[in-house]
Amino acid sequence: MVAAASSFSAASAPRSGEEIREAFLNFYAERGHKRMASASLIPEDPTVLLTIAGMLPFKPVFLGQQERPAPRATSSQKCIRTNDIENVGRTARHHTFFEMLGNFSFGDYFKQQAIEWAWELSTGVYGIDPKNLVVSVFRDDDEAEQIWRDVVGVNPKRIIRMDEADNFWASGPTGPCGPCSEIYYDFKPELGDEGIDLEDDDRFIEFYNLVFMQYNRDAEGTLTPLANRNIDTGMGLERMAQILQKVPNNYETDLIFPLIQAAADLAGVDYHQLNDKGKTSLKVIGDHSRAVTQLICDGVTASNLGRGYILRRLLRRVVRHGRLLGIDKPFLVTMGEAAIALLKGAHPSVIERQEVILAELQREEARFLETLERGEKLLAEVLDSKPAQISGDRAFELYDTYGFPLELTQEIAEEQGLTVDLDGFEAAMEEQRQRAKAAAVSIDLTLQDAIDQVVADQAATCFEGYEALDQASCVQALVVNGEPATTAKAGDAVQVVLDTTPFYGEGGGQVGDRGVLAGSDLIVRIETVSRSRDVFVHAGRVERGELALGDTVKAQVDRACRRRAQANHTATHLLQAALKQVVDPGIGQAGSLVDFDRLRFDFHCPNAVTAEQLQQVETLINGWINEAHALQVQEMAIDQAKAAGAVAMFGEKYADVVRVVDVPGVSMELCGGTHVANTAEIGLFKIVAESGVAAGIRRIEAVAGPAVLAYLNERDAVVKQLGDRFKAQPAEIVDRVAALQEELKATGKALAAAQAELAVAKAGALAAKAEAVGAFQMLVERLDGVDGTGLQGAAQSLVDQLGDDAAVVIGGLPDPGDMGKVILVAAFGKQVIAAKLQAGKFIGGIAKRCGGGGGGRPNLAQAGGRDGAALDGALAQARSELEVNLQRET
Numbered sequence: 001m002v003a004a005a006s007s008f009s010a011a012s013a014p015r016s017g018e019e020i021r022e023a024f025l026n027f028y029a030e031r032g033h034k035r036m037a038s039a040s041l042i043p044e045d046p047t048v049l050l051t052i053a054g055m056l057p058f059k060p061v062f063l064g065q066q067e068r069p070a071p072r073a074t075s076s077q078k079c080i081r082t083n084d085i086e087n088v089g090r091t092a093r094h095h096t097f098f099e100m101l102g103n104f105s106f107g108d109y110f111k112q113q114a115i116e117w118a119w120e121l122s123t124g125v126y127g128i129d130p131k132n133l134v135v136s137v138f139r140d141d142d143e144a145e146q147i148w149r150d151v152v153g154v155n156p157k158r159i160i161r162m163d164e165a166d167n168f169w170a171s172g173p174t175g176p177c178g179p180c181s182e183i184y185y186d187f188k189p190e191l192g193d194e195g196i197d198l199e200d201d202d203r204f205i206e207f208y209n210l211v212f213m214q215y216n217r218d219a220e221g222t223l224t225p226l227a228n229r230n231i232d233t234g235m236g237l238e239r240m241a242q243i244l245q246k247v248p249n250n251y252e253t254d255l256i257f258p259l260i261q262a263a264a265d266l267a268g269v270d271y272h273q274l275n276d277k278g279k280t281s282l283k284v285i286g287d288h289s290r291a292v293t294q295l296i297c298d299g300v301t302a303s304n305l306g307r308g309y310i311l312r313r314l315l316r317r318v319v320r321h322g323r324l325l326g327i328d329k330p331f332l333v334t335m336g337e338a339a340i341a342l343l344k345g346a347h348p349s350v351i352e353r354q355e356v357i358l359a360e361l362q363r364e365e366a367r368f369l370e371t372l373e374r375g376e377k378l379l380a381e382v383l384d385s386k387p388a389q390i391s392g393d394r395a396f397e398l399y400d401t402y403g404f405p406l407e408l409t410q411e412i413a414e415e416q417g418l419t420v421d422l423d424g425f426e427a428a429m430e431e432q433r434q435r436a437k438a439a440a441v442s443i444d445l446t447l448q449d450a451i452d453q454v455v456a457d458q459a460a461t462c463f464e465g466y467e468a469l470d471q472a473s474c475v476q477a478l479v480v481n482g483e484p485a486t487t488a489k490a491g492d493a494v495q496v497v498l499d500t501t502p503f504y505g506e507g508g509g510q511v512g513d514r515g516v517l518a519g520s521d522l523i524v525r526i527e528t529v530s531r532s533r534d535v536f537v538h539a540g541r542v543e544r545g546e547l548a549l550g551d552t553v554k555a556q557v558d559r560a561c562r563r564r565a566q567a568n569h570t571a572t573h574l575l576q577a578a579l580k581q582v583v584d585p586g587i588g589q590a591g592s593l594v595d596f597d598r599l600r601f602d603f604h605c606p607n608a609v610t611a612e613q614l615q616q617v618e619t620l621i622n623g624w625i626n627e628a629h630a631l632q633v634q635e636m637a638i639d640q641a642k643a644a645g646a647v648a649m650f651g652e653k654y655a656d657v658v659r660v661v662d663v664p665g666v667s668m669e670l671c672g673g674t675h676v677a678n679t680a681e682i683g684l685f686k687i688v689a690e691s692g693v694a695a696g697i698r699r700i701e702a703v704a705g706p707a708v709l710a711y712l713n714e715r716d717a718v719v720k721q722l723g724d725r726f727k728a729q730p731a732e733i734v735d736r737v738a739a740l741q742e743e744l745k746a747t748g749k750a751l752a753a754a755q756a757e758l759a760v761a762k763a764g765a766l767a768a769k770a771e772a773v774g775a776f777q778m779l780v781e782r783l784d785g786v787d788g789t790g791l792q793g794a795a796q797s798l799v800d801q802l803g804d805d806a807a808v809v810i811g812g813l814p815d816p817g818d819m820g821k822v823i824l825v826a827a828f829g830k831q832v833i834a835a836k837l838q839a840g841k842f843i844g845g846i847a848k849r850c851g852g853g854g855g856g857r858p859n860l861a862q863a864g865g866r867d868g869a870a871l872d873g874a875l876a877q878a879r880s881e882l883e884v885n886l887q888r889e890t
Contacts, residue, residue: 017255034070054100068106089283092249097291099237107228138167138179157193183208221693259286262338267325281321293339392424460534462500473498505531509592567705577667628680759790795827804829819868835889849874
């Protein structure tokens with residue numbers, strides 16, 4: 001057990017941000033980790049705008065797309081996040097720029113080593129008293145809890161199990177994933193160990209996250225163990241500085257406060273004497289000054305697109321908050337100089353790029369100040385008129401003429417208790433786009449492909465598909481064969497954006513509609529419809545005629561497909577209601593798929609749903625269908641919907657006003673999907689399968705409506721084929737198959753016994769090849785064409801023949817024509833075991849040579865591998881290691 005309390009050494013612990021960073025990197029460097037420089041804030045990954053996490057530079061390694069730089073690595077990675085910029089300065093820990101300290105294992109060490117080192121670093125190097133620490137583990141990760149409790153020695157009451165949202169990491173819907181374990185600092189340990197709530201931000205701060213990347217998730221959600229398990233950790237430098245420097249928030253650490261002080265000096269104020277609003281402005285300036293300095297250093301320049309827009313927005317927030325503090329002269333260069341002086345020790349590139357950084361700051365501030373005063377005056381006049389809302393035209397005028405980002409106008413309006421007419425703003429923006437003729441609009445090269453570039457410049461699509469399945473629509477944007485275009489001809493693959501559409505865009509688990517876009521001599525077959533930034537993208541192919549930007553087309557949804565999707569979607573709602581009634585009222589959705597021919601529903605449930613329960617669920621749903629419940633669909637305030645008992649759909653984000661789909665007395669859910677008008681339209685419901693897809697997650701697959709008939713016809717055809725094959729009536733098939741299984745099982749046992757006897761017979765001829773090694777006998781041979789059971793029997797038989805001083809290793813290919821499967825077996829006599837050699841440990845190490853592993857008892861063990869070409873080398877290694885070990889013990 002790790003001695004937790006004895007590690008505590010507060011007196012010598014690092015204190016400054018630089019010391020904390022160096023202590024982390026040195027700690028892991030001393031333990032064989034390659035020290036890696038921070039990657040740029042501009043990532044190589046084209047799907048990500050900025051580097052948002054410490055592991056991002058290693059993502060290709062974890063995904064198997066690049067060779068690992070070393071078995072182990074450590075870094076202090078620069079990161080930028082702006083998704084919650086409104087919280088910067090208002091909370092104790094939100095930042096745009098931050099540093100993530102990390103240690104990584106690429107198929108090297110795993111869970112126990114990562115946990116032990118994290119604890120040693122926290123308590124020993126950083127000197128944190130164990131009484132101030134709490135750890136969380138994924139709810140099903142018994143192994144991690146056991147290591148924390150039994151190996152490290154953490155009080156079980158301070159080990160908290162948490163759900164996927166907090167303690168399960170994934171790279172995306174598919175790919176590498178695994179449970180997490182986090183270490184929290186407890187600011188109030190005197191409150192005790194009972195009822196610990198890690199959501200209490202006043203008491204706890206999470207500072208170290210350990211990700212155990214041990215599974216691969218496929219498209220069906222199935223988890224399989226990774227051959228090479230990885231470790232990905234992250235420790236927030238700013239958070240650790242707050243803890244060790246014993247200050248009330250991250251901003252008052254030596255990583256940021258010197259910039260706050262520089263801004264306070266420029267404003268002629270005392271930070272500690274200011275009210276919360278003044279302190280927030282200083283914190284924003286301090287935080288953003290670090291961020292913009294690093295962004296410009298890494299090559300970002302201010303613009304109205306992509307990364308450039310993020311930089312411009314941050315710069316203009318700094319200027320505005322400076323003016324709120326009374327700074328009435330240019331000051332970005334001064335803040336840039338202060339940031340460079342603060343950052344140069346850890347990030348020397350800011351010195352090398354100093355001229356570029358300061359020039360960009362000066363240029364952007366001058367550009368903003370030219371129009372800021374007039375814009376602020378205009379906005380002040382608007383606010384003085386006491387409007388109920390800032391109009392979209394005014395907000396657009398501020399954006400277009402005075403350089404005010406929309407978010408800045410929203411922020412100022414919010415301070416006055418007002419909102420901005422976003423629909424009006426988008427309408428004004430669209431008018432400008434039309435005037436500029438979309439072809440002249442700059443394209444953000446950071447976006448993934450042509451359609452994303454086009455979508456970024458489009459207003460949200462108006463969806464009319466609840467009421468209509470065909471309507472006249474105008475072509476707003478067009479991508480042909482992957483490139484932006486103005487026209488498309490027959491045969492072209494197209495992606496089309498319409499101003500309004502009856503087509504449902506994939507979302508909420510429901511697939512997009514199919515159908516056609518038609519004209520006088522035009523047919524465009526639409527195969528799928530997706531959404532991007534609330535813009536509906538219709539993908540398909542031109543079958544006849546020509547399509548051009550600005551054309552008016554008749555958008556027609558395939559009514560048969562829509563009906564099938566509606567039936568499946570409403571059936572999914574009924575399925576959730578039935579599961580709550582039959583299995584557990586606490587069941588919650590974990591994902592869904594509503595297709596034209598099937599539905600899939602994932603839900604939280606610790607145990608498999610029994611066959612009896614599935615039958616009850618199916619019967620209940622078909623009963624509701626037969627009762628012909630008329631659905632009631634209405635829009636209401638989200639608080640009102642929740643109060644009425646409406647269930648939220650998994651993974652969805654909701655506006656203040658939501659759409660509620662109610663099957664009276666049965667189900668009420670927030671849902672933007674399409675549904676039948678009456679449950680009777682569903683017709684029939686049939687469960688096809690129930691399975692587990694992850695720890696605590698079950699999946700039900702089913703069909704509804706017309707798809708049920710197709711499913712039953714297919715099953716009936718199979719039954720008829722089996723009846724013909726077995727010459728049996730349908731009711732007799734089960735008994736006939738059971739009899740055949742018993743017969744096959746008996747034959748299999750007889751075959752296995754014969755193979756084992758043959759293996760023992762073959763092995764008998766090998767006994768003469770045993771070699772004397774000191775006081776022991778050693779036999780290492782290859783025997784192909786024998787399965788694992790046979791090899792074990794052969795190895796044990798040889799030890800029985802040779803005696804207690806024998807060490808036998810046999811390896812072979814069960815199928816000599818299959819080089820992808822290797823079996824290795826070790827059998828050790830009693831004297832060999834007494835000499836401190838164990839078959840399980842020995843053979844597991846040898847199997848690594850063949851790309852595998854394994855183990856077993858001290859006297860008999862089996863291992864496997866995937867590289868048959870390496871078998872002879874593995875046996876040579878076994879012979880060499882056995883000889884050395886046996887001679888040493890003689």
